[in-house]
């Protein structure tokens with residue numbers, strides 16, 4: 137069975153871990169403060185989950201979710217992730233992360249930064265454009281009429297296929313937005329970013345987003361400099 141690792145086990149890392157355990161995966165969680173601080177989440181998730189250091193989670197897993205504040209990306213372990221599929225959920229918020237010149241100048245994208253840090257890994261961008269309560273609530277079985285679609289981007293076809301299968305198992309369809317360099321199409325403040333998954337009635341509840349709608353929103357996206 138595929139083991140999922142999380143580096144960062146907060147809103148999104150922990151949320152993906154919950155969905156993964158519900159789908160039958162083994163999960164190894166990690167965070168910044170240490171495995172003992174994840175005891176409550178491990179207890180909630182049961183026998184399929186354990187907590188470890190980031191390096192141990194990276195080494196133990198087949199697919200690793202990196203879900204940390206972007207300014208922590210350079211502390212993600214490199215050697216233990218070599219050859220592995222790494223899912224990057226991260227977004228750039230300069231007020232939280234500080235300014236990163238290449239992102240301000242749009243000479244790269246967030247997931248390409250992580251890929252440059254992890255040259256031997258196969259980075260796939262996913263989960264960054266959905267608000268965490270909606271990720272928890274919108275998952276549906278394969279083929280459901282109200283299933284939601286999430287965008288992915290990546291340079292390695294096999295890694296993307298692995299992520300498509302993982303998303304399917306935890307309740308989501310995937311729409312391939314292209315290589316990592318196209319990941320900006322669903323970055324912060326683009327038409328595909330989080331808002332579509334909110335109901336229009338201000339309740340804060342989630343609404344399903346299908347493939348056609350997501351594709352149209354990706355096509356509408358503009359670089360920040362052109363927006």
Ligand SMILES: NC(=O)c1ccc[n+]([C@@H]2O[C@H](COP(=O)([O-])OP(=O)(O)OC[C@H]3O[C@@H](n4cnc5c(N)ncnc54)[C@H](OP(=O)(O)O)[C@@H]3O)[C@@H](O)[C@H]2O)c1
Nearest residue numbers: 144145146147148167168169203204208226227264267268
């Ligand atoms: N919140 C959302 O709805 C949402 C949606 C899509 C994407 N995102 C993006 O996903 C990323 C995570 O967001 P989040 O809301 O899940 O954040 P969060 O709830 O604050 O969780 C962050 C996690 O990262 C861990 N962490 C911080 N520095 C680390 C390091 N150096 N090494 C290992 N782990 C580290 C934290 O550990 P400690 O608790 O020990 O500090 C915590 O487990 C962000 O880039 C965010 O923009 C968020």
